[in-house]
Amino acid sequence: xxxxxxxIVLILFFSFTFSxxxxxxxxxxxxxxxxxxxxxxxxxxxxxxxPGAQCFNGHVHFRQDIMHLKCDSAIFFEPSNSFEAFGHxxxxxxxxxxxxxxxxxxxxxxxxxxxxxxxxMRHRKQVLKTDSLNYDRMLDVGYYFDGGELFDGDNHLTSxxxxxxxSTRQSTFNYNVKLTNPKFTLxxxxxxxxxxxxxxxxxxxxxxxxxxxxxxxxxxxYNTDTQLSRLVQRNTVFNNQKKLTGDxxxxxxxxxxxxxxxxxxxxxxxxxxxxxxxxxxxxxxDGSAMSTGHxxxxxxxQGIDTLYLHADTLRLYSFNQDTDSAYxxxxxxxxxxxxxxxxxxxxxxxxxxxxxxxxxxYKDPIVWSDARQIxxxxxxxxxxxxxxxxxxxxxxxxxxxxxxxxxxxxxxxHQLRAYFHQGEMYLNEAEGNVCVVNFPMEKDSTLxxxxxxxxxxxxxxxxxxxxxxVQRLWxxxxxxxxxxxxxxxxxHTYLENxxxxxxxxxxxxxxxxxxxxxxxxxxxxxIVRRAAPLQNL
Numbered sequence: 001x002x003x004x005x006x007x008i009v010l011i012l013f014f015s016f017t018f019s020x021x022x023x024x025x026x027x028x029x030x031x032x033x034x035x036x037x038x039x040x041x042x043x044x045x046x047x048x049x050x051p052g053a054q055c056f057n058g059h060v061h062f063r064q065d066i067m068h069l070k071c072d073s074a075i076f077f078e079p080s081n082s083f084e085a086f087g088h089x090x091x092x093x094x095x096x097x098x099x100x101x102x103x104x105x106x107x108x109x110x111x112x113x114x115x116x117x118x119x120x121m122r123h124r125k126q127v128l129k130t131d132s133l134n135y136d137r138m139l140d141v142g143y144y145f146d147g148g149e150l151f152d153g154d155n156h157l158t159s160x161x162x163x164x165x166x167s168t169r170q171s172t173f174n175y176n177v178k179l180t181n182p183k184f185t186l187x188x189x190x191x192x193x194x195x196x197x198x199x200x201x202x203x204x205x206x207x208x209x210x211x212x213x214x215x216x217x218x219x220x221x222y223n224t225d226t227q228l229s230r231l232v233q234r235n236t237v238f239n240n241q242k243k244l245t246g247d248x249x250x251x252x253x254x255x256x257x258x259x260x261x262x263x264x265x266x267x268x269x270x271x272x273x274x275x276x277x278x279x280x281x282x283x284x285x286d287g288s289a290m291s292t293g294h295x296x297x298x299x300x301x302q303g304i305d306t307l308y309l310h311a312d313t314l315r316l317y318s319f320n321q322d323t324d325s326a327y328x329x330x331x332x333x334x335x336x337x338x339x340x341x342x343x344x345x346x347x348x349x350x351x352x353x354x355x356x357x358x359x360x361x362y363k364d365p366i367v368w369s370d371a372r373q374i375x376x377x378x379x380x381x382x383x384x385x386x387x388x389x390x391x392x393x394x395x396x397x398x399x400x401x402x403x404x405x406x407x408x409x410x411x412x413x414h415q416l417r418a419y420f421h422q423g424e425m426y427l428n429e430a431e432g433n434v435c436v437v438n439f440p441m442e443k444d445s446t447l448x449x450x451x452x453x454x455x456x457x458x459x460x461x462x463x464x465x466x467x468x469x470v471q472r473l474w475x476x477x478x479x480x481x482x483x484x485x486x487x488x489x490x491x492h493t494y495l496e497n498x499x500x501x502x503x504x505x506x507x508x509x510x511x512x513x514x515x516x517x518x519x520x521x522x523x524x525x526x527i528v529r530r531a532a533p534l535q536n537l
Contacts (some may be wrong), residue, residue, distance in 0.1 A: 033042065034106045034108065035076070037061070039060070041056075041057060041058025044513050052079050053076065057072070072087030073370070079302060081107075084104070084106075088100075089101045089150070091115075095126050096166070097121075098290070099119070100115075100122075102116065112136050112137070115135065116131065121142050127168075128142065128487060130148030130149070130152075131144075131147065140166045143162060144240065145161050147458075150162065150173075156176050156180045156181070159209075160192060164277065169195075172190070173192075173530060177189065182210055182226065186206065186207070189204030198224045199221055208220075210253060213237065213284060214237070215231065216236045216238070217231040226254075228251070229249070230251075231249040231313050233247070233251055234247055239284050242263070242269070242270075242287075246262055247260075254284050255282040257282075258280075258282040260281070260282070261278075262278065263276075264291065266280055271318075272301035275291045277291030278296040286317075290313070291314045293313065294315075299354070301354070306342045308339045311332030311336040316329070317330075329351065331350070333349035333350070336348065336349060336361070337512045338350070345368070346368070349361075349363060361378065365377075365378065366380040369420070369425070370423075370425075371403075373395075373500065374393055374399045375464075377396050380394070389419070390417065390419045391420075393418075395414060397430070398411070398498070399418060399428065403439060408500065409427060410437040411458065412435045412495050416429070424462075428457045428459065429458070429459050434458045436454075436460070437451070437492065437494070438450075438487065447485045448485055449482055450493065453473070453479070455480075457475060458473065458474070458475045
């Protein structure tokens with residue numbers, strides 16, 4: 001009998017055996033067909049060695065509804081509607097799914113394929129490689145459990161366990177998960193990945209590294225196409241010497257923007273400053289940052305003492321990054337309050353320049369240092385290392401030094417300059433409409449006299465003697481009166497704009513968040529500046 005005759009007999013035999021045999025699927029109400037042999041080169045049957053089994057060799061081709069299976073050889077178990085396939089196993093389902101391996105066991109009733117050794121599953125543009133994979137045709141899911149990897153364009157994912165749903169293209173990976181891309185690397189314990197919208201959801205301790213940025217999170221979403229991240233638990237972002245922590249963080253990699261929500265802390269260890277708040281924003285490209293809601297800026301770059309600064313909104317700008325001339329500016333507005341052990345301040349808005357160690361206060365500013373209070377329309381505070389260096393006050397300037405609860409040394413002028421050494425004021429200079437009230441102190445610290453002086457220019461210096469401090473007042477032509485203590489009229493005891501704002505002064509760093517405004521009668525008078533005349537062309 002020739003080869004063609006055997007081929008025809010086999011086709012007729014199996015067509016008669018397997019045709020018109022159908023069974024109901026166990027799940028989803030779908031019909032389950034008997035496995036049908038399409039082609040094989042050879043058939044053998046040994047009832048003694050393998051009861052109920054039929055062996056096929058050479059170009060074996062099976063089919064069950066839309067599933068086709070080709071292999072080098074196979075053993076078919078007709079009673080259980082299952083088979084084992086060996087050598088160059090290739091299964092296809094429609095035109096979107098293929099499954100390759102060295103060995104497969106397929107159960108036609110449950111429609112589960114168990115593929116082993118050099119397994120490759122291809123679905124659309126995705127490729128999954130592993131050594132052991134089970135594919136459930138009823139649930140449209142393939143899963144591996146002994147290590148595998150998924151290729152999706154530029155994305156390469158590896159894990160110990162993985163599931164991939166071909167209908168929804170949703171995948172889940174567990175244990176030693178690593179997702180690499182030319183732009184980032186992500187490691188996690190559990191990762192859910194949607195290959196349609198490219199959103200990855202990581203659960204458990206996870207790290208994502210991109211260039212100089214590292215993100216630690218335990219619950220986050222990341223889009224591999226748009227590079228947008230949503231970190232929904234307590235998270236930390238590291239960028240060189242900078243760190244951003246928040247209850248939830250939104251990250252736009254393309255623009256370098258981080259948005260933090262809930263107890264946000266930004267720290268720049270290189271420049272030794274921090275920014276805290278309920279909401280925060282940071283840009284990794286230009287180094288700018290912003291904070292609102294219990295916003296607090298902390299500068300500990302001076303070493304000895306730390307400056308705490310609060311405002312409704314705080315903005316931090318960085319310049320000349322990664323150079324020796326790098327510096328920062330801080331803008332605060334409104335309701336500004338700052339505290340340092342040697343100097344405290346309150347105002348409506350503030351600008352701090354780290355390069356000049358200069359803090360400028362606007363709109364009803366007040367500065368305190370020890371028992372001294374300085375106020376005016378604009379105040380510039382210059383720092384020197386860890387201590388205050390000088391204070392410059394412009395327009396409606398007033399300096400008050402408290403001696404006790406009744407007596408106050410006072411200077412009012414158009415401009416006022418105060419100079420400090422190691423935190424102690426040693427020189428005051430006043431210019432323009434100067435009025436001075438001072439109480440010279442005797443050797444035994446008693447107050448016997450009171451001086452009232454009006455002049456155009458005044459300079460008061462403090463000289464530290466071994467046993468006491470002496471104040472000397474120098475003026476050009478001046479009008480003044482020396483009174484016995486307690487005998488001067490009130491207008492010569494307290495200047496017209498005298499005020500002592502102890503109830504506003506920040507007492508410690510935790511006192512910065514309670515805004516206490518001046519009494520309306522004590523606010524500075526608004527002085528209208530002369531505008532330049534308009535030019536008619």
